[in-house]
Amino acid sequence: MTSLADEPVRSSWTSPAADAAGRRLRVFARLVRCSGPSSGADAIEYRLHAGGALLFCTASQPTYAGALGRAAELADARAALARLPLRQGCDESSAVTSSLDQITNRGRNAEIPDALQDLAEEIAVDVHEACAAFDDPNLWYPGVDEGIEPVPDEHVRLVIAALQRELDRERRNALGQNVEPRLPPAPLAELPWSIQRALAERRRLRFSQYGIGRPQWEAGAWSLWDVREDADWLPRRAANVGRAGGYAGW
Amino acid sequence: MRNAVSNPTTTPVEAPVRTPSVAPAPWPERYTDPIHICPQQKREMTSPDVAP
Numbered sequence: 001m002t003s004l005a006d007e008p009v010r011s012s013w014t015s016p017a018a019d020a021a022g023r024r025l026r027v028f029a030r031l032v033r034c035s036g037p038s039s040g041a042d043a044i045e046y047r048l049h050a051g052g053a054l055l056f057c058t059a060s061q062p063t064y065a066g067a068l069g070r071a072a073e074l075a076d077a078r079a080a081l082a083r084l085p086l087r088q089g090c091d092e093s094s095a096v097t098s099s100l101d102q103i104t105n106r107g108r109n110a111e112i113p114d115a116l117q118d119l120a121e122e123i124a125v126d127v128h129e130a131c132a133a134f135d136d137p138n139l140w141y142p143g144v145d146e147g148i149e150p151v152p153d154e155h156v157r158l159v160i161a162a163l164q165r166e167l168d169r170e171r172r173n174a175l176g177q178n179v180e181p182r183l184p185p186a187p188l189a190e191l192p193w194s195i196q197r198a199l200a201e202r203r204r205l206r207f208s209q210y211g212i213g214r215p216q217w218e219a220g221a222w223s224l225w226d227v228r229e230d231a232d233w234l235p236r237r238a239a240n241v242g243r244a245g246g247y248a249g250w
Numbered sequence: 251m252r253n254a255v256s257n258p259t260t261t262p263v264e265a266p267v268r269t270p271s272v273a274p275a276p277w278p279e280r281y282t283d284p285i286h287i288c289p290q291q292k293r294e295m296t297s298p299d300v301a302p
Binding site: 086087089090094095096097098108109110111112113114116117119120121123124125127128131132134135155158159162163165166167169170171172174176178182183184185186187203204207208212213214217 | 274276277278279280281282283284285286287288289290291292293294295296297298299300301302
């Protein structure tokens with residue numbers, strides 16, 4: 001297992017190794033970069049940035065765990081990481097979709113920020129696993145009974161339609177390559193209803209693991225400090241490396 | 251004189267005609283696997299415009 005905690009903060013934004021543990025730490029690693037060393041008037045200085053914000057300066061190059069701990073202690077740094085945009089690549093008119101008739105697979109849609117890539121991949125794994133029901137309608141694919149608000153049927157349909165947009169646009173061949181001959185998109189609305197419901201429930205749970213619920217969605221903002229710490233957490237793609245049925249092609 | 255023995259009446263039995271069934275290919279050979287979508291498009295598939 002790669003230790004992200006002990007790794008010095010890199011000079012550019014980076015993706016943590018697939019087997020680097022820590023849910024919040026992995027998000028933090030995608031948010032920050034370290035510049036320096038620069039020689040100031042008094043001493044060598046390293047600067048930690050998140051986007052355009054300077055979080056803090058320090059005399060030695062921090063590790064990711066050290067930088068996260070320091071940012072939590074400093075009021076300005078903490079505040080900078082407490083209100084981050086939830087959507088990118090969209091304008092105000094397409095920021096919120098609340099009914100089926102707004103769904104279209106033309107153009108593009110809002111995407112979550114790079115720092116939440118792990119969330120995107122967890123949901124993609126959930127969709128992948130749900131598709132096994134095309135071969136086995138009695139697939140054991142549990143939903144979520146506790147820890148989330150119940151998901152109404154109409155929201156299940158909205159979520160499935162939203163997921164379908166990208167499947168319609170991003171077709172691949174049988175090897176996962178972006179070349180011809182491409183396979184049709186998986187028709188998620190043809191999955192058994194129980195599977196569709198479980199998928200929507202899992203999506204709600206995944207968002208909640210990153211501290212994102214209805215209030216954050218309405219505000220269009222999320223906080224690093226609401227992401228579960230989960231120090232031992234690993235993405236499922238790392239947990240499945242080398243196993244039969246693992247997620248090839250990541 | 252040999253007794254005439256009538257042939258027993260039998261109903262012809264027709265062997266059931268079996269149409270060879272072809273199992274459909276596994277779903278990853280029929281549809282694009284969502285897991286193959288590139289990272290940026292996965293972020294879009296997460297659909298932050300739709301409530302969790």
